[in-house]
Amino acid sequence: MGDFVKPKLVISRCLGFDHCRFNGEIIRNKIVERLSKHVEAITPCPEVDIGLGVPRDAIRLVTSNGKIKLYQPATQKDVTRNMEEYIDKFFSELSQVDGFLLKSRSPSCGTGDVKLYGEDKVSPVSGKSSGFFGAAVQERFASLPIETEGRMLSYSIREHFFTRIFLIAEFRDLYESFSMKQLVDFHSRNKLLYMAYNQKEMRLMGRIVANQEKKTKDQLLHDYGVHFRAAIEKSPRHTSNINVLMHALGYFSYSMSRAEKAFFLDTLERYREGKVPLSVPVSLVKTYAIKHEIDYLLSQRFLEPYPEDLLIISDSGKGRDL
Numbered sequence: 001m002g003d004f005v006k007p008k009l010v011i012s013r014c015l016g017f018d019h020c021r022f023n024g025e026i027i028r029n030k031i032v033e034r035l036s037k038h039v040e041a042i043t044p045c046p047e048v049d050i051g052l053g054v055p056r057d058a059i060r061l062v063t064s065n066g067k068i069k070l071y072q073p074a075t076q077k078d079v080t081r082n083m084e085e086y087i088d089k090f091f092s093e094l095s096q097v098d099g100f101l102l103k104s105r106s107p108s109c110g111t112g113d114v115k116l117y118g119e120d121k122v123s124p125v126s127g128k129s130s131g132f133f134g135a136a137v138q139e140r141f142a143s144l145p146i147e148t149e150g151r152m153l154s155y156s157i158r159e160h161f162f163t164r165i166f167l168i169a170e171f172r173d174l175y176e177s178f179s180m181k182q183l184v185d186f187h188s189r190n191k192l193l194y195m196a197y198n199q200k201e202m203r204l205m206g207r208i209v210a211n212q213e214k215k216t217k218d219q220l221l222h223d224y225g226v227h228f229r230a231a232i233e234k235s236p237r238h239t240s241n242i243n244v245l246m247h248a249l250g251y252f253s254y255s256m257s258r259a260e261k262a263f264f265l266d267t268l269e270r271y272r273e274g275k276v277p278l279s280v281p282v283s284l285v286k287t288y289a290i291k292h293e294i295d296y297l298l299s300q301r302f303l304e305p306y307p308e309d310l311l312i313i314s315d316s317g318k319g320r321d322l
């Protein structure tokens, strides 16, 4: 535990990196601030990068003849083409990345929660869509973690996002400096995480690592990568996390008093009810694993899937359903 490869993350520039919003503001977000210290950030601001300047008149998504355009009502400028050209260039020059953290509700960066207007200046909101840059990210990087700062207020969404970006970064690093031993280590260190995320994919990855077909490095990593990304795509169910925690309990329950065991089970129950985040029962397991020097548990990413500094317990109040 403890060593992490820095994820390469594309983050909207206005999320703490520059005063580039249309009104010259910057968005101070504690989660992004903390995360920034642990990642290699690539920070585009599509609107500034296409030359709209700061401050600028606001732009919006409008539907016109069944198509969505990017439009600046105050100047009556259609900037769709400029944005599309920028997006193509940006992605053609982008090296391999591990995820995206974008500004919510922006006609450029937003993903699915952006107001869509009719062409007429006074027409009301007619629906929701993704911004141009956000939509391009969703289309081109569907297998990578993509979140907005708004959704990151929920601890369950945050835990899942942090877990994925750090795992994907480690796998990228493994890809670059491959040895069979490293792949076997990677697989065994993530066993409990996989068990929580997706047992079917975990078994398939186990077979790939055994490599009885004597596949080449490229085939092996390709096949493992496909199942790895599928395994961690969706958040684990709470019942699956509880099963893993119960499995871990099996390693040290012999040493626990009746009161300690009752406390552990009560903590699991509070997690099941959504009263505490996963990190609370996980840190209990970690304490027992340290106390009894259980190397197998201590080696597991499940106990520390991302840097401890990112364990922010507070929640938006919308908990798991945000």
Ligand code: SF4
Binding pocket: 012, 013, 014, 015, 020, 021, 022, 044, 045, 046, 047, 048, 103, 106, 108, 109, 110
């Ligand atoms: S939302 Fe995107 S385009 Fe808008 S200011 Fe932020 S980075 Fe720039």
